[in-house]
Amino acid sequence: MSETEPKILSFLCSWCSYGAADLAGVSRMEYPPNIRVIRIPCTGRMSPKFILAGLRQGADAVWVSG
Amino acid sequence: MKNLLEHTGIEPGRLHFSWISSAESTKFVDVVTKITDEVKTLDPANKKYVKTEPKVD
Amino acid sequence: MTDYTDKIKEIAKRVLAEGKVDMVIGFRAGTVPMMNQPHYAASAEAVEEMIWDSNCGLNLANYLTDKKGKIGIIAKGCDSRNIVTHVIENKIKRDQLYIIGVPCTGMIDHHKINAMFDKEILKVEESGDQITISGSGFSETVSKQDLLAENCAVCTHRNPVEYDELAGELVDEQADVDQYASVSKVEAMTADEKWDYFDDLLSTCIRCYACRNACPLCYCPTCFVDESRPQWVGKSQDPTDVRTFHLLRAYHCAGRCTDCGACERVCPMGIKIREFTKKLNKDCKELYGWEAGLSLDQRPPLDTFKADDPEEFIK
Numbered sequence: 001m002s003e004t005e006p007k008i009l010s011f012l013c014s015w016c017s018y019g020a021a022d023l024a025g026v027s028r029m030e031y032p033p034n035i036r037v038i039r040i041p042c043t044g045r046m047s048p049k050f051i052l053a054g055l056r057q058g059a060d061a062v063w064v065s066g
Numbered sequence: 067m068k069n070l071l072e073h074t075g076i077e078p079g080r081l082h083f084s085w086i087s088s089a090e091s092t093k094f095v096d097v098v099t100k101i102t103d104e105v106k107t108l109d110p111a112n113k114k115y116v117k118t119e120p121k122v123d
Numbered sequence: 124m125t126d127y128t129d130k131i132k133e134i135a136k137r138v139l140a141e142g143k144v145d146m147v148i149g150f151r152a153g154t155v156p157m158m159n160q161p162h163y164a165a166s167a168e169a170v171e172e173m174i175w176d177s178n179c180g181l182n183l184a185n186y187l188t189d190k191k192g193k194i195g196i197i198a199k200g201c202d203s204r205n206i207v208t209h210v211i212e213n214k215i216k217r218d219q220l221y222i223i224g225v226p227c228t229g230m231i232d233h234h235k236i237n238a239m240f241d242k243e244i245l246k247v248e249e250s251g252d253q254i255t256i257s258g259s260g261f262s263e264t265v266s267k268q269d270l271l272a273e274n275c276a277v278c279t280h281r282n283p284v285e286y287d288e289l290a291g292e293l294v295d296e297q298a299d300v301d302q303y304a305s306v307s308k309v310e311a312m313t314a315d316e317k318w319d320y321f322d323d324l325l326s327t328c329i330r331c332y333a334c335r336n337a338c339p340l341c342y343c344p345t346c347f348v349d350e351s352r353p354q355w356v357g358k359s360q361d362p363t364d365v366r367t368f369h370l371l372r373a374y375h376c377a378g379r380c381t382d383c384g385a386c387e388r389v390c391p392m393g394i395k396i397r398e399f400t401k402k403l404n405k406d407c408k409e410l411y412g413w414e415a416g417l418s419l420d421q422r423p424p425l426d427t428f429k430a431d432d433p434e435e436f437i438k
Contacts, residue, residue, distance in 0.1 A: 006105040019088025024095050031095040032102040048374040049347060049355045051081065052367050055115040061105040063082040065097070077314050084438035097438055115363060 006060035010035045011050060013043045017065035035063065076115060079104050125249055127175040127225055130290040131197060134223050135170045138195050144221050147195035148183050149173045156247040157233040161186055176249050180230035180272060182385040184208070185339040187215045194220055197290070199227040201383035203283035204416025205339040208379055211419065214342065224286025226294040229267070229275035230384075234393045236270060274384035274397060277302045284417055303405045305398060321366065327392040328365045330358070334386035334396050335372060340379050347371055373399035378407045378425045381415050
């Protein structure tokens, strides 16, 4: 396990995972602070460009969730 | 998507996909924790894809 | 394959005279050996310039995008599959086309031939399955089989899949070739070895985009490499940018690439660009049982949904 905290670039669907994240927040659940959320209108909006651009600019990992 | 990235030598743990419904906050917390743990096991120095300043000779 | 030339000319003249088409797209000899040019023939005189030999490796489907009027086109196996892809993607209508099918026995690789000699090659002649390469002070005859472009050597669709008329007898398809040998080799490597392999592969790329321009699939009005707001990929020869370009280009071809080899043929640096698209072709075949451009009635896997689509990668 590394010392540094990784940055995970997250693309969350507005209607699914983003809602889940919201609910998790409202419910005062705890989860690691490593994710950086980008809300997308639908995972259909996802493009390989986004993933490569994220990795190129220094994200440790990319997570796409619908 | 994932297959070709791995094919060209990016570790599989650097790209994740999941399905979470807006009612599944527990699954959301679960998945975030799992992914974070997995990414932490990767070598942070191994971020090959990051664009670096060009070398000047 | 040189004997197709007369038959092609005859058909082209006939369809032009009958008014079935406004022009016929084919090849004419280039100004240097092994570099045949695409040729639009709209008159009987222009048809006379047409030729057909083992240097017609460019994909003519590339010249059909959004064309108006009736067009005759000469199609090898791979061209015909790309024409099918074009029709499926609404880039041209099937009834605009008169397809002159050419059963193909493979095209020769000019990179290979140029690498064989130090001197300038002045003439490349073909007779049957023998190729004679000559220049000032040298001449050598080689079997065509040894000079085949890599994609042709492992091609399993030599006969056109869609045509209105044939310019020759159908040829036997190659059965016992391993299409994905090079992919399997890379798959066996570790992540670091793979990274180094592709670093080495792409190290000579000069970002001329010849591969994109020759590709019949690359017809976006604005290519992602030319977009500047946002800029998805840098324009330099930085290794990351080069790799981003090649990866994204490959993704755009996923489930559409017919492995015609046009990208490799036109690469001035001789980069094996097919290594990327081939991996995606292999995935498409393994995951969806799909090979591009074989039927006008089937939708490609990436624009349809089936309940049994593979989803192991999703948590």
